[in-house]
Amino acid sequence: MSATTAPVRLPVRRFGETARSDRWWIQPLVVVLALTTFLVYSGWAALQGDHYTFGPYLSPFYSPELLGTSPHNWFGPPPASWPSWLPFSPALLILPIPALFRLTCYYYRGAYYKAFWADPPSCAVGEPRSRYRGENSFPLVLQNIHRYVLFLSLAVLAVLFLDVWHALWFTDPVTGAVSFGVGVGTIVLAANCVLLSGYLLGCHSLRHVVGGCVDQVSRAPLGHRAYACVSCLNRRHMLWAWCSLFTVGFSDLYVRMCSMGVWQDFRIL
């Protein structure tokens, strides 16, 4: 090699170009299909404004029902002054919180930047655009609101646990007597809460708040324990994210199908 040659790099790969021989496109494809399916279903379900309760069950998309006409509502029906051109559904008031939580979640960010934005399409695969700003400036710097959305989402999660409690008390349609019971729906709502807890309590921002923000976690015994627990859940954050996404969608579907009379809810106890 002559001593005068300047260092050069191999050219940047073109979009989709790679020397990888595995099927690297499967993972982004699965992410696109799964997220799109969820978005379409949840968007449709949120706009229905109907069939979101069945007996003591309330769909998690509609909880808390701040304004609404079902027995689960908190502050009564929507005001009469609600503009008629604006569609009303109780879900529209509350769903933005969990939606924003998932949108700004560190795991989902990485996943949808890859799958929907091809930035990169997969590791060591060429990209479509050369311009790049990442999360360094507007608009993606706004992802940093994640910690605030986390606290709002934890409040919503507490309400979902309350819904599980309500889902244990069945009213007899004839006598009006309230009795304790467990239905398949109760189990569905409870499982959803457990998986959502695994997802929310493993959040990177929570990990920071409970101990990641200091260099000596050991100083506060309680903080240290909390940090260890959050870190433990955090290791499987992706798995919790997907499982809870599935159960939250399924919980709505279950209540909806029962309410529409398509599925039969079985009482176990």
Add this chain to the structure above:
Amino acid sequence: MAESATFRIWRGDTAGGGFQDYTTSVSEGMVVLDAVHQIQAQQAGDLAVRWNCKAGKCGSCSAEVNGNPRLMCMTRLNQLDLSAPVTVEPMRAFPLVRDLVTDVSWNYRAKQGIRPFRARPAGADGTWRMAQVDAERVQEFRKCIECFLCQDVCHVLRDHRMFDDFAGPRHMVYAAALEMNPLDADDRVRDLRARHGIGYCNITKCCTKVCPEGITITDNAIIPLKERVVDRLYDPVTRLLRLLRGGGDV
């Protein structure tokens, strides 16, 4: 295992080059670096390849095997499909020297830009004790062997070539090891955003996937640092709290 295999090795220098196929005998337990050495010994005496320990500890033999950034000495042939030619290329993010050898010196310059360790004053008992749990958190980052595979795969460097704006995952790991060290008194949070470009990382985790030391780069180093940057520079509540406590950088 197959008796022989074909290796499609990138040959060339700064003037240009291309792939060349070499078929060589293979046996149980061989790694890619063994095959490259065998080709060098038997067929291509002038093939340039950098290596040292052959034990995955010196970080010299980084290359791209079948398109994946890997240490050649830690990539066993039985992990690869030998029915098709195995491609072996130099790391694409760095300037080429020759054949499989790249110039990784940018990394050393980038590292110098990170504030080094500065010990805090000794405790009341005159010692610098630290608790095991606090030591463990930074211990993971010290396993780094500086193979720069994470730098190679990171799209910010590899595809966007933002070497002036982003220090790369390896140096985020380095900064995390210092910043989270309970004995360190220096502060790198503002630098992380303004000089080392942590905001350019879009947490796509390719670096974590390729790290031969299994360092959880994105989840344990980059994201916790991003959160510290948010505390300091974006979150109005934590800024207000700092102001009320009358402490530190607001």
